[in-house]
Amino acid sequence: MLKSILCDMIGIEYPIIQGGMAWIADSSLAAAVSNAGGLGIIAAANAPVDYVREQIRRTKELTDKPFGVNIMLLSSNAEEVAKMVCEEGVKVVTTGAGNPGKYIDMWKEHNIKVIPVVASVALAKRMERSGVDAVIAEGCESGGHVGELTTMALVPQVVDAVSIPVIAAGGIGDGRGVAAAFMLGAVGVQVGTRFLVSDECTVHQNYKDKVIAAKDIDTAVTGRSTGHPVRVLRNKLTRQFQILEKERAPLEEFEKLGSGALPRAARDGDIDMGSVMAGQIAGLVCKRQSCSEIISEMFEQAEKRMNYVNL
Helix, strand or coil: CCCCHHHHHHCCCCCCECCCCCCCHHHHHHHHHHHCCCCCECCCCCHHHHHHHHHHHHHHHHHCCCCCEEEEEECCHHHHHHHHHHCCCCEEEEEEEECCCCHHHHHHHHCEEEEEECCCCCHHHHHHHCCCCCEEEEEECCEEEECCCCHHHHHHHHHHHHHCCCEEEECCCCCCHHHHHHCCCEEEEEECCHHHHHHHHHHCCCHHHHHHHCCCCEEEEEEECCCCCCCEEECCCHHHHHHHHHCCCCCHHHHHHCCHHHHHHCCCCCCCCCCCCHHHHHHHCCCCCCCCHHHHHHHHHHHHHHHHHHC
């Protein structure tokens, strides 16, 4: 079985972390991924602290394996969530949209592993200096908020720049992607889009169907002109965003159009005017499976591919 230092670091069977997808990554998905041998993640996003606490406690009822919480550091309640994960005994925190530096000492006191998402070498170095345990180098192929560099370019440069473990993310949806990540020097992978269509994912069925039906060219990045680029599946909403960008509309127009767009898609199933976040790998995702089937299949494929390379 393909293992790495990531497995020993956080006590998991397979070196795979489930992406912290806002409005999607809840206790059902996190527990299923952890029970399957990976690291399940609950997305705190902008959710009320009591809701996140409830999801943590529910996950503990569903699994006795390690799981984590993703904290969006720009969220208005990030500090409350940062303290609450200590109270609840969470084992791992992944972070995005900011610098977790001011919380690291507190998390370390509670034996929490800290693994921020980074989109550049400079940010990876900064995170290493702040004392994090590992970094997730996420390429722009991923769904949701994205940077500029591709996974293929970003991961090896981050690996060369830091001495802490690097997990690869962005455009990884099968065993070939896992094998490629390890060849680039990563010690594990973070996967989001593939888990969207898992049996245990509670996202609306319309959302799942759109991901499964997606082709290779069906994602678009909106919001580059605002400084907040987001990769989503093309629909009426993306076309309206593109019109605003062509017109160089004020930021307020973008915010008005995008307000509530993700929950509209994820919870209500509005795949026309909702934000259907998914990575470029969506074109490769073509079947519904359990989290256990997804993980075991990916790593069986990866081992075969890596053994072939090593012959």
